[in-house]
Amino acid sequence: MSQEKNFRIALVGNPNTGRTTLFNRLTGSRNTTGNYPRVTVGVHEASFEHKGWHISIVDLPGNYSLSSQTDEELLTRELIFNKSADLIVDVLDMGKLERNLMLASEMIEMGVPCLFALNMKDEAEAKGIRIDCNTFSKLVASPVLEISARSGEGIEQLKDAIVSLAEQDEQKESVRIGYDDHLEATIRSISTHIEMLHPEEFNQAQARWLAIKLLEGDESVLRQESEHVALMRAVNHDREVLEKQHGEDAGMMLNNGRFGFVNGLLLEVREIDTSEQVSRTDVTRVLDSILLHRFLGLPLFLGLMWLIFEATFTLGIYPVDWIIWGVDGLTNVLNSTLPESMFKKLMVDGVLAGVGGTIVFLPNIVILFFFIAFLSESGYLARAAYLVDRMMHAFGLHGKAFIPMVTGFGCNVPAILATRTIENKKDRLVAMLVTPFMSCSARLPVFILFSGAFFAEHAGKVLFGMYVTSVVIALLTAVVLSKFFIKGANTSPLLMELPPYRSPTMNSIMVHMGANALSFLKKVGGIIVVGSTIIWFLQTFPQEVPLSKDYGKEIHTLQKLPESENRDRMITDLSRSRDAETRRGSYLGQIGGVIQPIFKPLGFDLNSSIALLTGFVAKEVVVATYGVLFAQGENVTHEDKTLQEAISETMTPLTAIVFMVFVLFYMPCFATLAMLYRESASLKWTAFSVVISMVVAYSLSYSITVVGGLII
Amino acid sequence: MNKLLSKLKKGQQGEVVRIEGEAGLKRRLASMGFLTGVKVVVEHSTLWGDPKTYSVCGCLISLRASEAENIVVEC
Numbered sequence: 001m002s003q004e005k006n007f008r009i010a011l012v013g014n015p016n017t018g019r020t021t022l023f024n025r026l027t028g029s030r031n032t033t034g035n036y037p038r039v040t041v042g043v044h045e046a047s048f049e050h051k052g053w054h055i056s057i058v059d060l061p062g063n064y065s066l067s068s069q070t071d072e073e074l075l076t077r078e079l080i081f082n083k084s085a086d087l088i089v090d091v092l093d094m095g096k097l098e099r100n101l102m103l104a105s106e107m108i109e110m111g112v113p114c115l116f117a118l119n120m121k122d123e124a125e126a127k128g129i130r131i132d133c134n135t136f137s138k139l140v141a142s143p144v145l146e147i148s149a150r151s152g153e154g155i156e157q158l159k160d161a162i163v164s165l166a167e168q169d170e171q172k173e174s175v176r177i178g179y180d181d182h183l184e185a186t187i188r189s190i191s192t193h194i195e196m197l198h199p200e201e202f203n204q205a206q207a208r209w210l211a212i213k214l215l216e217g218d219e220s221v222l223r224q225e226s227e228h229v230a231l232m233r234a235v236n237h238d239r240e241v242l243e244k245q246h247g248e249d250a251g252m253m254l255n256n257g258r259f260g261f262v263n264g265l266l267l268e269v270r271e272i273d274t275s276e277q278v279s280r281t282d283v284t285r286v287l288d289s290i291l292l293h294r295f296l297g298l299p300l301f302l303g304l305m306w307l308i309f310e311a312t313f314t315l316g317i318y319p320v321d322w323i324i325w326g327v328d329g330l331t332n333v334l335n336s337t338l339p340e341s342m343f344k345k346l347m348v349d350g351v352l353a354g355v356g357g358t359i360v361f362l363p364n365i366v367i368l369f370f371f372i373a374f375l376s377e378s379g380y381l382a383r384a385a386y387l388v389d390r391m392m393h394a395f396g397l398h399g400k401a402f403i404p405m406v407t408g409f410g411c412n413v414p415a416i417l418a419t420r421t422i423e424n425k426k427d428r429l430v431a432m433l434v435t436p437f438m439s440c441s442a443r444l445p446v447f448i449l450f451s452g453a454f455f456a457e458h459a460g461k462v463l464f465g466m467y468v469t470s471v472v473i474a475l476l477t478a479v480v481l482s483k484f485f486i487k488g489a490n491t492s493p494l495l496m497e498l499p500p501y502r503s504p505t506m507n508s509i510m511v512h513m514g515a516n517a518l519s520f521l522k523k524v525g526g527i528i529v530v531g532s533t534i535i536w537f538l539q540t541f542p543q544e545v546p547l548s549k550d551y552g553k554e555i556h557t558l559q560k561l562p563e564s565e566n567r568d569r570m571i572t573d574l575s576r577s578r579d580a581e582t583r584r585g586s587y588l589g590q591i592g593g594v595i596q597p598i599f600k601p602l603g604f605d606l607n608s609s610i611a612l613l614t615g616f617v618a619k620e621v622v623v624a625t626y627g628v629l630f631a632q633g634e635n636v637t638h639e640d641k642t643l644q645e646a647i648s649e650t651m652t653p654l655t656a657i658v659f660m661v662f663v664l665f666y667m668p669c670f671a672t673l674a675m676l677y678r679e680s681a682s683l684k685w686t687a688f689s690v691v692i693s694m695v696v697a698y699s700l701s702y703s704i705t706v707v708g709g710l711i712i
Numbered sequence: 713m714n715k716l717l718s719k720l721k722k723g724q725q726g727e728v729v730r731i732e733g734e735a736g737l738k739r740r741l742a743s744m745g746f747l748t749g750v751k752v753v754v755e756h757s758t759l760w761g762d763p764k765t766y767s768v769c770g771c772l773i774s775l776r777a778s779e780a781e782n783i784v785v786e787c
Contacts (some may be wrong), residue, residue, distance in 0.1 A: 061739055065743030099745040251735060255742045259749070288772070292756040292765065294722075386774040390760045393776070493779045494763050495740055498772040512746055625784040 005053045007166040009332055010061040010079060012107065013091035015062030015500045016101050018119045020044075022091055022149035023059040026159070040520075050159045053166055058085065064099075066106045067218055070423065080112055081206070087165055088114045089158075094124035094131065094146065097270065101262040102255075104140075109258075111205025113173050114142045115165065117158060128273035131574035136269040141173045176206065176325065179257040182245065186238045187211050193231050203483060209405065215239060238464035259629045284379075284500040292383060292498075295447035301387050303407055308371045312364055312410055327356035346536060354532020358522070364441075365414045366517050368407060372418060377504030381421065389494050395475040396482030396490045398422055401431035405474065408438030408466075412672040416679055424492035430481050432680055433689055436668035437474035437696070439467055442619040446663045449623055453644035454656040462660075466698070470664055473696060485688075532670075535617050538588040545585030583625075588613060602662065602701050612662070618669045632683040654708040658701045666697035715787055717752060718780035719765070725753040726785030733782035745769035746783055 013019045027046035047056040060079065061072035080088055082261070092100035098119075107114050118124075118131060137144040143161045147154035178184065193209035195202065202210065212560035213221040215328075225231055242250045266662055291297055296571045331348055338344040375381045389399030400422045408415035415435045422428040426615070439447075443466075451462040482489040555574050561567050583589050584606065599609050615622040626643060653658070667690055668676065677686040714729055727749045730737050745768045746752070749776040755772060762777040 065741070069738045069740065096770045098750075099743075099771060100745060102745075102747075216739070228732055248730065249735070249738075251739060252731065252742070252748070256748050257740075257745045284772075288756065294757050297756075298759055382774075386763060387758060389774075389776065390758060492772055493737060494776045495737075495744060496774055497744065498765060498774055500772075623785070656725055668718065697738065709729060 005166070007053050007055045007087070008058070008085045009087045009089050009162060010054060010058045010060055010085035010088050011091055012080070012103075013119075014062050014064055014093065014103055016497065017062070017093040017100065017145050017147045020060060022117065022119065022147070023057060024260075025149050025152060025155055027057060038352075048159075049644065051163045053163050055159075055162060055166070063103065065103060066110075074505075080107065080110055081095060081209075084111065086113070086163060087180055088112055088119055088161065089121050089162070090114055091117050091149075091308045093119060093127060094118040095127055096500075097131075097266055098259075098262060101265065105177055105258040105261055108175055109177055109205075110209050111203070113141075113165065114547060115158075115161060116140065116142060116144045116427060118144065118146045119149050121148045121153060121564060122151060127272045127455070130271040130272075130273065132269045132691045139175070139265055139268060139389060141175045146584050151522065159253065172630065176208075177258060177261045180246075180253060182214045183215075183242065183250070183253050183257065186215065186242060186250075190214060190231070190505075192234060194225075195235060197225075197228055197231060206569070208378070216254055216545065217249075219602060230673070231582065256480060257377065258357045262581075269449055287501055288383075288498075291380070291473065292387070297387050299381075303385055305403075307410065308368070309406065312371065315367050316364040323360050323362065324356070327352065327534075331356075343565050347709045348667055349540070350533050350536030351529055354535070355529060362517060362521070364410055366513055368410060368414055369513045370509060372389065372403065373509040374504055376421075377502070377508055379499045379501045380499050385421075385496070386494070386498065392586070393494075396478045397431060397434075398427040398490070398492065399494060401427070401478075404431055404435055405438055405502070408435045408440060410441055410667060412436050412438065412440050412711045414683070416672065419679070424489075425490040428487050429685060430478055430486055432676060433481055433685065435687060436476045436672050436676075436693060437470055437477060437665060439470035439664055440619070441666055442669065445620045445623045447660055449626070449644065450656045450660050453648040454651075454653045455681075462493065462657075466660060466664055469661065472701070473665065477692070478695065491593055532617060535588070535614070536589070539583065539586050539614075545582050547578065547581050547585075551575070588682060602658050602698075603652070604662075607650070612666065615663065617672060618671065619663060622663060654705070654712060657708070658704050662697045662701045663706060665693055665700060667693050713787065714784055716781045717775075717783035717785050718777040718785065720754045720785065722754050722757045722764070724787065725751060726787035727751055729784045729786050731783050737779065737782060741779070741783065744772060744773055746773075752783070752785060 011019045018591045023044060027048050030323050043061070044059040045056065047054060049055070056213055058079070063070075063073050063076050066077045067074055079085060088107055090104050092104060104114075104116060118133075118138075120344060124131075131144075131146065133144045133146060143165065145154055145158055145161055147158055147366045149155070179187065188211075191204075191207040194207045194210050195204070198207075210221055210225070214225065214231075215238065217239070222232075239250050242253065246253060249258075291300060293300075296425045329354055334344065334348050334352065338347065341658040363596075372381070375384065384403060385399035387399075392399050392402055401419065403421070404415045404418040407418050412435055415438065416432050418427050419431045419435065422431055430494055445468050447463050448459075451459040451466075455462045551574055555571055558567055558571050558574070583681070584592070589610055592606060592613050595613070596604070597614070604612070611625040614625040623643075626647065647656075667673075673686055673689070677683065680686060715726065716730075720726060729736050730748060730782055731732050731741055731746060737747055747769075750768055753767045754764055757782065758764070763774050764777075764779070764780065765774045767773070
């Protein structure tokens with residue numbers, strides 16, 4: 001035994017009751033909060049010292065009930081049931097006690113030591129709500145305190161109360177929530193049955209709780225006890241009898257019983273002075289009358305999204321430039337300091353180029369997440385999901401998938417991260433898998449290059465067409481995925497709380513942003529380093545490529561000639577040609593040669609095939625590769641030619657369209673796949689994403705080739 | 713008169729009489745405050761009339777029509 005006096009508490013409560021704010025207040029840590037259900041993804045732990053006690057806290061996810069319907073509920077319940085915590089601190093929104101106490105009553109039913117912290121005291125008082133904490137405390141046989149986690153009011157008292165509970169050995173008494181006689185008798189007989197089956201294992205309160213859960217038809221407890229055939233038979237029989245006699249199933253009867261308990265309790269302890277009701281709810285009401293207006297709500301939201309989108313990419317330009325400048329600077333430093341070696345090439349052309357190419361997304365991610373954090377903290381995000389749900393639902397998506405998908409126009413990487421707000425795993429998976437079809441800004445350079453080269457007059461329309469295609473295909477894919485591939489998707493209800501608006505604190509927004517930026521850098525960074533090393537290797541080896549002529553000698557000869565513009569251009573052309581040939585001879589080029597027959601039906605030549613291969617790293621690399629490859633053409637570049645002109649000579653306009661469509665949909669870039677793998681935690685679905693994008697890209701491109709060929 | 717909650721128009725209200733449908737959804741509705749005897753008010757509607765928002769137990773909750781039609785109210 002350690003000398004230190006240790007005590008473990010767990011924070012439990014409905015979503016949006018200020019649990020995380022309290023957690024941060026108690027421990028001084030800086031966790032992400034959010035005025036949006038389930039921002040607490042996973043479990044946070046920290047500790048604090050008070051009056052000689054070392055108190056560790058677990059912040060559990062917000063729950064509306066302790067049924068086993070979600071992972072969060074199951075997690076919370078198991079932690080409480082197994083007594084992993086010495087004390088449960090239930091955080092309640094003092095203004096919404098009816099519903100908050102329903103969860104509390106489940107905790108009381110489990111017979112574990114509890115403390116009830118009535119949070120948002122200030123907001124509740126503004127509504128004229130007064131609570132008699134003494135009576136309350138007696139009725140639930142646990143301490144009840146009023147606090148305001150935001151302002152810090154009552155926090156010291158809360159710490160004192162926790163310590164005094166720590167010093168107390170056992171809780172003396174407990175309350176039992178009584179039910180209708182018939183139900184009560186049934187619970188008693190089943191719990192006796194359970195105690196017989198598990199002697200010593202469960203105490204009376206635990207057996208009673210298990211009995212109640214069995215009657216509720218709780219899947220996880222039913223599974224746990226399924227071996228006891230007699231018990232199962234008794235439970236099923238009792239449930240049928242109850243339902244027949246009362247015209248209501250046992251679950252509802254239990255809920256009604258708890259609600260009766262809650263109402264009775266509130267009648268005793270709560271006073272509402274309606275004359276004092278002011279402010280906050282009214283602000284929410286007024287805002288909602290505009291923001292959730294039947295006709296204004298949606299246009300306002302779409303306008304807001306457009307603004308955010310614009311801001312993300314216009315404000316992002318400057319820091320992106322700084323990063324490019326920084327990476328270039330570092331490249332130069334490495335170039336000049338490191339001795340000429342393979343290692344240097346790997347560092348500069350492989351790792352630094354790959355990492356540099358990826359962290360340029362960082363500013364956009366940070367800015368975008370600033371806005372998402374702001375929307376989430378303010379309480380608007382849930383409303384956004386509500387506003388677009390109908391449209392999204394028709395395509396097999398949840399309303400909450402909208403924001404991630406729009407984010408995908410910027411960059412698919414943060415977009416996949418943003419799907420975290422979708423609680424149902426299957427719905428989230430659908431959203432994650434269609435997000436890469438949203439045309440990200442890295443594909444834009446390709447479209448600009450090709451539409452400029454082939455459709456100069458109508459470049460804008462072509463560009464717009466690509467975006468429309470991307471949305472249409474993404475939505476159609478969602479339909480197919482939710483219907484055929486991910487069974488049970490699109491069935492989760494919209495059922496969600498729209499929390500009152502709160503003005504976000506700068507601190508929490510910063511934390512939110514910082515956490516996302518950091519996780520982007522850490523996890524994706526690792527995979528990018530590996531991926532770009534591989535691509536570098538494929539591009540660099542073999543070193544000795546048979547060349548069509550001795551470029552070194554020719555350049556050398558030219559360099560001896562008197563200086564002239566013509567000479568310089570010839571030297572540049574020659575060295576470019578050499579680069580292009582070397583690239584074709586590399587493993588990557590060889591692979592390109594092998595796969596080129598696959599692309600042949602689409603009309604892509606070797607250059608296009610190689611460009612597409614390099615685009616796996618990041619889609620904007622496609623243009624860069626073209627830059628290198630087209631330096632040399634079959635028709636010698638005897639005069640200055642822009643890349644656009646060079647390309648337009650090697651392709652028909654139809655092939656150009658096909659190529660753009662292919663680039664739009666084929667294989668998500670490395671960073672996206674890395675994020676997809678991390679967030680889905682499934683190699684299978686990551687591979688599925690590759691397969692489905694290739695299938696869509698190829699079949700769509702091929703259809704265009706065939707249909708286009710008929711028309712032209 | 714008993715009605716399905718999904719049939720109520722914006723501004724109308726009713727008292728929950730019972731909740732029907734699949735057990736999982738029933739439990740979730742109950743945990744969000746849709747309990748027998750509770751007053752529910754239709755607050756907002758979207759362009760298509762679905763989903764709508766409802767205030768119940770002091771909270772604003774959004775429900776699709778397919779979810780609201782499981783709730784029988786007296787009004």
